[in-house]
Amino acid sequence: MSLVDNVDYEVFRRKVLELTRIDLGLYKSQQMQRRIGSLMERAGVPTFAAYGRLLERDPEELDKFSDYITINVSEFFRNPEKFDELEQKVLPELLGRSRNLNIWSAGCSNGAEIYSVAMILEDIAPRGYHRLLATDVDSMILSKALAGVYGPQDVRNVPSARLERHFKVNAEQYVISPEMRSKVQFKMHNLLADPFQSGFDLILCRNVVIYFTDEAKQDLYNKFWQSLKDDGVLFIGGTETILNARDIGFAPMSSFFYEKAPRGKEVGVG
Numbered sequence: 622m623s624l625v626d627n628v629d630y631e632v633f634r635r636k637v638l639e640l641t642r643i644d645l646g647l648y649k650s651q652q653m654q655r656r657i658g659s660l661m662e663r664a665g666v667p668t669f670a671a672y673g674r675l676l677e678r679d680p681e682e683l684d685k686f687s688d689y690i691t692i693n694v695s696e697f698f699r700n701p702e703k704f705d706e707l708e709q710k711v712l713p714e715l716l717g718r719s720r721n722l723n724i725w726s727a728g729c730s731n732g733a734e735i736y737s738v739a740m741i742l743e744d745i746a747p748r749g750y751h752r753l754l755a756t757d758v759d760s761m762i763l764s765k766a767l768a769g770v771y772g773p774q775d776v777r778n779v780p781s782a783r784l785e786r787h788f789k790v791n792a793e794q795y796v797i798s799p800e801m802r803s804k805v806q807f808k809m810h811n812l813l814a815d816p817f818q819s820g821f822d823l824i825l826c827r828n829v830v831i832y833f834t835d836e837a838k839q840d841l842y843n844k845f846w847q848s849l850k851d852d853g854v855l856f857i858g859g860t861e862t863i864l865n866a867r868d869i870g871f872a873p874m875s876s877f878f879y880e881k882a883p884r885g886k887e888v889g890v891g
């Protein structure tokens with residue numbers, strides 16, 4: 622990239638921050654620029670400056686842009702074996718400490734992840750007053766989560782008893798039940814900019830950080846540590862690891878589950 626392009630990208634980055642509150646500087650720049658480049662090609666604009674102007678005047682293109690760069694792919698019970706572990710080991714342990722759980726799906730996309738957790742809790746701890754928070758930076762995907770309408774591909778890992786109990790099927794569309802819907806609070810939240818709540822027993826942040834810079838990831842995992850209760854659990858994605866988990870204060874429980882250990886105390890093997 623030439624110096625001119627760099628300046629152009631910097632101006633574009635500032636415009637995007639203004640329009641969407643998404644700071645492209647906290648995402649790996651090569652991958653981001655490649656993704657943005659393909660959007661620019663589709664929109665038929667040759668430069669970042671021209672694309673910035675287009676985003677400013679065309680709300681539809683702006684929605685398309687934030688949808689594309691944040692990548693919303695999700696499905697119910699994604700990595701089913703990990704959800705089995707969540708159901709059979711992690712949640713029972715957390716429920717042994719507290720009857721009512723406080724859970725956050727960070728980067729929740731269309732809600733499939735948090736609704737999967739809600740379905741499990743309905744089976745294993747139906748009497749608890751659980752609080753389920755689900756957040757995402759992308760307002761379009763949050764409206765999909767609220768609508769709760771899914772295709773056959775999204776629900777392919779949902780066991781049939783849960784499918785029957787929690788969805789209404791209508792012409793190949795699976796609509797989440799109002800009861801499940803009422804259990805989750807959806808909110809817009811930027812993990813790279815907004816303040817975090819605390820007191821969580823479990824935080825799920827899966828398949829969200831792949832385009833974040835190493836510094837942004839480090840900062841995020843530190844904030845998750847602060848947001849968890851002591852012995853709370855962080856559940857990350859199937860291709861992710863927290864390299865310096867012990868330094869942050871996380872004890873690996875098994876792959877993709879990390880338990881918060883008090884800082885300064887020796888944490889488990891991993």
Ligand SMILES: C[S@@+](CC[C@H](N)C(=O)[O-])C[C@H]1O[C@@H](n2cnc3c(N)ncnc32)[C@H](O)[C@@H]1O
Pocket residue numbers: 691692693694695696699727728729730731734756757758759762810811812813826827828829858
């Ligand atoms: C691939 S989806 C993962 C959904 C779900 N966690 C799963 O694993 O199936 C990634 C989500 O992260 C969200 N995301 C990306 N950057 C974010 C940020 N800075 N703050 C909050 N959410 C973000 C995207 O909008 C997208 O919905």
